[in-house]
Amino acid sequence: MIDFVVQKRCGSTAARTGRLQTPHGVIDTPAFMPVGTYGSVKGLRAEDLETLGAQVILSNAYHLWERPGLEVIREVGGLHAFMGWRRPILTDSGGYQVMSLAERRKIDDDGVTFRSPLDGQHRRLTPETVIEVQATLGVDLAMVLDECVASPAERAVAAQAVERSQRWAERSRPLAETLAGGLLGIVQGSVYPDLRGEHARRLVDLDFDGYAIGGLAVGESKEQTWSAVEAAVVELPEDRLRYVMGMGYPSDLVEAVARGVDLFDCVIPTRHARNGVAFTSSGSLIIRHARFETDSRPLDPDCGCPACARYSRAYLRHLKLRGEMLGGVLMTLHNLWQYLDTMRRIRHAIASGALAELRAELARAGAPNGRD
Amino acid sequence: MIDFVVQKRCGSTAARTGRLQTPHGVIDTPAFMPVGTYGSVKGLRAEDLETLGAQVILSNAYHLWERPGLEVIREVGGLHAFMGWRRPILTDSGGYQVMSLAERRKIDDDGVTFRSPLDGQHRRLTPETVIEVQATLGVDLAMVLDECVASPAERAVAAQAVERSQRWAERSRPLAETLAGGLLGIVQGSVYPDLRGEHARRLVDLDFDGYAIGGLAVGESKEQTWSAVEAAVVELPEDRLRYVMGMGYPSDLVEAVARGVDLFDCVIPTRHARNGVAFTSSGSLIIRHARFETDSRPLDPDCGCPACARYSRAYLRHLKLRGEMLGGVLMTLHNLWQYLDTMRRIRHAIASGALAELRAELARAGAPNGRD
Numbered sequence: 074m075i076d077f078v079v080q081k082r083c084g085s086t087a088a089r090t091g092r093l094q095t096p097h098g099v100i101d102t103p104a105f106m107p108v109g110t111y112g113s114v115k116g117l118r119a120e121d122l123e124t125l126g127a128q129v130i131l132s133n134a135y136h137l138w139e140r141p142g143l144e145v146i147r148e149v150g151g152l153h154a155f156m157g158w159r160r161p162i163l164t165d166s167g168g169y170q171v172m173s174l175a176e177r178r179k180i181d182d183d184g185v186t187f188r189s190p191l192d193g194q195h196r197r198l199t200p201e202t203v204i205e206v207q208a209t210l211g212v213d214l215a216m217v218l219d220e221c222v223a224s225p226a227e228r229a230v231a232a233q234a235v236e237r238s239q240r241w242a243e244r245s246r247p248l249a250e251t252l253a254g255g256l257l258g259i260v261q262g263s264v265y266p267d268l269r270g271e272h273a274r275r276l277v278d279l280d281f282d283g284y285a286i287g288g289l290a291v292g293e294s295k296e297q298t299w300s301a302v303e304a305a306v307v308e309l310p311e312d313r314l315r316y317v318m319g320m321g322y323p324s325d326l327v328e329a330v331a332r333g334v335d336l337f338d339c340v341i342p343t344r345h346a347r348n349g350v351a352f353t354s355s356g357s358l359i360i361r362h363a364r365f366e367t368d369s370r371p372l373d374p375d376c377g378c379p380a381c382a383r384y385s386r387a388y389l390r391h392l393k394l395r396g397e398m399l400g401g402v403l404m405t406l407h408n409l410w411q412y413l414d415t416m417r418r419i420r421h422a423i424a425s426g427a428l429a430e431l432r433a434e435l436a437r438a439g440a441p442n443g444r445d
Numbered sequence: 446m447i448d449f450v451v452q453k454r455c456g457s458t459a460a461r462t463g464r465l466q467t468p469h470g471v472i473d474t475p476a477f478m479p480v481g482t483y484g485s486v487k488g489l490r491a492e493d494l495e496t497l498g499a500q501v502i503l504s505n506a507y508h509l510w511e512r513p514g515l516e517v518i519r520e521v522g523g524l525h526a527f528m529g530w531r532r533p534i535l536t537d538s539g540g541y542q543v544m545s546l547a548e549r550r551k552i553d554d555d556g557v558t559f560r561s562p563l564d565g566q567h568r569r570l571t572p573e574t575v576i577e578v579q580a581t582l583g584v585d586l587a588m589v590l591d592e593c594v595a596s597p598a599e600r601a602v603a604a605q606a607v608e609r610s611q612r613w614a615e616r617s618r619p620l621a622e623t624l625a626g627g628l629l630g631i632v633q634g635s636v637y638p639d640l641r642g643e644h645a646r647r648l649v650d651l652d653f654d655g656y657a658i659g660g661l662a663v664g665e666s667k668e669q670t671w672s673a674v675e676a677a678v679v680e681l682p683e684d685r686l687r688y689v690m691g692m693g694y695p696s697d698l699v700e701a702v703a704r705g706v707d708l709f710d711c712v713i714p715t716r717h718a719r720n721g722v723a724f725t726s727s728g729s730l731i732i733r734h735a736r737f738e739t740d741s742r743p744l745d746p747d748c749g750c751p752a753c754a755r756y757s758r759a760y761l762r763h764l765k766l767r768g769e770m771l772g773g774v775l776m777t778l779h780n781l782w783q784y785l786d787t788m789r790r791i792r793h794a795i796a797s798g799a800l801a802e803l804r805a806e807l808a809r810a811g812a813p814n815g816r817d
Binding site for chain 2: 390
């Protein structure tokens with residue numbers, strides 16, 4: 074099981090620091106989880122992630138269930154042993170990925186049937202099977218199966234997804250005892266604050282180890298995002314972990330933290346890195362730009378990452394242009410350091426009463442190149 | 446300049462250990478150079494190469510001259526600064542690559558003109574320009590431009606290449622003083638021992654800092670390889686570095702060492718790694734094979750590399766099958782460790798009079814899966 078203790082609270086916002094004890098160690102919150110969908114954070118060794126200070130990573134139960142398959146992971150002693158990663162792991166159930174298969178999947182009240190993009194075979198996920206899969210993986214934080222709808226979605230569609238997700242959550246809850254770690258419910262409701270609030274209340278009645286807010290940061294406006302987060306958080310218990318799934322840019326993370334959120338994951342730092350976009354304290358750099366051709370400075374002179382310790386923008390540009398895999402590795406190290414360091418600074422700012430300043434600073438740095 | 450001192454000699458073969466002092470540090474020989482053609486050993490950071498114990502790496506003057514270009518490397522302070530690699534670098538002149546362009550290049554007595562595969566523009570290499578390029582890069586060991594012919598080649602073709610390579614070597618030699626490091630001549634002569642011997646003698650008359658044997662390990666038989674190596678080495682001075690270019694499997698390296706060779710480079714360990722072939726003390730493993738599906742052992746239980754310290758065959762197989770870049774990184778760390786450790790063992794065996802045993806052991810392990 075898991076144990077979450079709130080440690081410090083911000084004087085003027087809902088932000089808090091906390092300490093989450095899991096079977097594989099402690100996570101200081103607010104925390105960011107690097108994403109390793111297929112059992113690796115692309116290009117990085119487990120020891121690299123330790124060096125960066127990652128205390129938890131996210132993987133995907135559905136993808137691992139497909140490949141290499143549960144038998145393999147069971148045989149080698151669980152997901153931690155398989156990956157060589159000794160710290161906590163959270164797995165998403167894979168509901169989001171299956172839902173996004175669109176015409177390849179069919180949802181009914183019992184679960185979802187889909188044709189695998191890998192081999193064309195029909196497979197089926199139910200609330201029960203996804204818990205069983207995550208129990209076999211041996212993860213520290215497991216997620217229930219939910220129905221994740223487009224955001225924004227029509228109100229009727231969103232309401233139906235809440236109903237189905239709630240019934241699936243009810244079936245999942247009793248299975249929490251089969252898990253080594255904790256089980257988190259997922260609040261749906263798209264951009265409708267009343268649906269978000271209602272769903273949060275009904276999930277809280279089921280008494281999960283923590284609560285995620287799903288289906289956000291996928292197309293709705295910022296105002297809709299924060300209304301949805303606020304409507305859910307206000308219904309969630311103070312003493313439980315809160316996790317916004319799939320978010321976001323550094324400026325988003327601090328905004329969510331200020332609204333009482335403890336946990337995040339996002340592919341942005343790693344995917345942007347491989348695409349040649351570096352996050353720095355003074356905005357983002359598109360490394361292939363000609364202005365970096367002979368730039369012997371590191372990506373960010375204030376950064377403590379292994380890439381900035383040794384490699385220049387000119388070299389990283391060259392690696393990117395030549396398609397050398399080292400470029401992706403170094404950029405990933407850098408961007409994850411930036412994210413994890415942002416979380417360290419957020420925790421410190423909450424503890425020292427300086428969150429407002431950090432929030433303003435991150436808002437100024439903004440989304441890379443004004444994009445969002 | 447460079448300074449080479451032979452330290453220990455094998456009692457029963459031509460093998461010797463040595464110490465090569467270069468502007469960027471010492472290389473203990475016999476030595477193997479990991480290949481970083483475009484300025485990176487694919488997937489590895491400079492600090493990874495240090496961890497593996499690499500004392501020198503090979504890069505390619507022609508490729509770097511094309512991209513990012515000399516102006517860029519000059520501007521950022523030379524190739525070492527550009528790459529973040531502080532130890533010695535040898536660059537090949539690029540002659541081999543240009544010669545292999547076949548119908549895209551035209552050789553005359555003054556040099557070679559070719560259409561760049563990168564942008565279709567015409568470019569020209571001469572003996573003088575390749576030295577100038579390597580002087581600008583600031584490398585520790587530079588190579589002359591030579592004419593490298595297919596192996597085996599017709600005798601007349603081989604003889605003509607020797608003549609041209611010799612004339613180019615004569616033009617290159619006076620430019621050695623423009624280099625921070627040493628300049629190596631290259632013995633040609635294909636599979637003809639008399640041509641090899643004659644070319645070696647003529648190059649020795651020019652008094653290079655060391656001598657390479659080029660155009661081998663590209664299609665000739667093993668007997669032809671060793672005849673050519675022996676015919677060249679017997680003419681080379683005892684007190685100068687000897688380097689066989691582009692060789693080979695571990696069993697080849699020890700055979701060449703026994704014939705008096707000090708230095709090697711080869712893409713085999715790194716390219717095989719990315720293709721999923723691991724070298725181990727008991728032969729090679731093709732990691733995608735189904736028999737590794739649930740194999741929780743490291744690639745080689747006797748290996749000291751960072752991959753074997755933490756990751757299983759089952760995980761490496763999964764990474765390979767999923768195309769995860771971490772697979773290539775870990776396999777490369779492993780294979781280079783194996784090669785560099787083989788060189789450490791060779792040096793130790795020479796010093797302790799146990800080379801015959803090691804030679805027999807490496808011959809038994811042989812080329813991976815009997816291929817060659």
